[in-house]
Amino acid sequence: MADVVPEGPQGPPPSEAPASPGPALAVFAHPDDAEISAGGTLARWVDEGREVHLLVLTNGDRGSDDPSVDRAELARTGLTETEDAARLLGLASTTVLGTHDGELENTPQVRAAIALVVRRVRPSTVLTCDPTAWFFGNRYFNHSDHRTAGAVTLDAIYPGAGNPHFFTEQLAEGLATWNVPEVWMGWTLEPSHYQDITGFMDVKLKALAEHRSQVQGGLFGFFEEWLPTEAEENGRRIGVQHAEAFRVLTLD
């Protein structure tokens, strides 16, 4: 669902954290979250030659205010739109789980599903959202699925994907454990890194526009105005035109 965060993240002065080489895996709750939160960064990583994968934890089947919309149809539409946006961004793979929108929980099953992709992709960077971010200013509180997506992703990484006693059936199938060295979290109140996305604002917006069911009724106009404004505010912090804000953890 297209979520509205009216104010940009506030936080301490930025520190520079260079992007690691190697594959990256983005894990978000809803079909359009990755584009809104980190579309410029994902596009930049692809441009730099990194293999970038996307895992969406819910099928977005409540991403509409129209009571007459069929939820199964909405999920099918969301999948098509996610694949179209991924193609535009140049992503290497897209996986969408069948969890119902609004019902994402931090369970062993969801952690196993994330660990499975982590063990397949063996990412040097996992990008998700900050599970501690509840209140953005006084006009918005963060969607439960977003907070849960961040928490379940962190918990799938540690203790999880790197430990041979977790999800052992995956190891029996030939996969190996994987310790994720770096985690980036968007939609954060405590950014530690501002990623320069100058030159990638257009592709971020074009990828978001592929989520046609989510940006209809003038909502894309809102994003087209708000996202560049937010990126310009972040960019000013590091002296570039556009940037996205992240809390970055280095785990090794």
Ligand SMILES: [Zn+2]
């Ligand atoms: Zn969302």
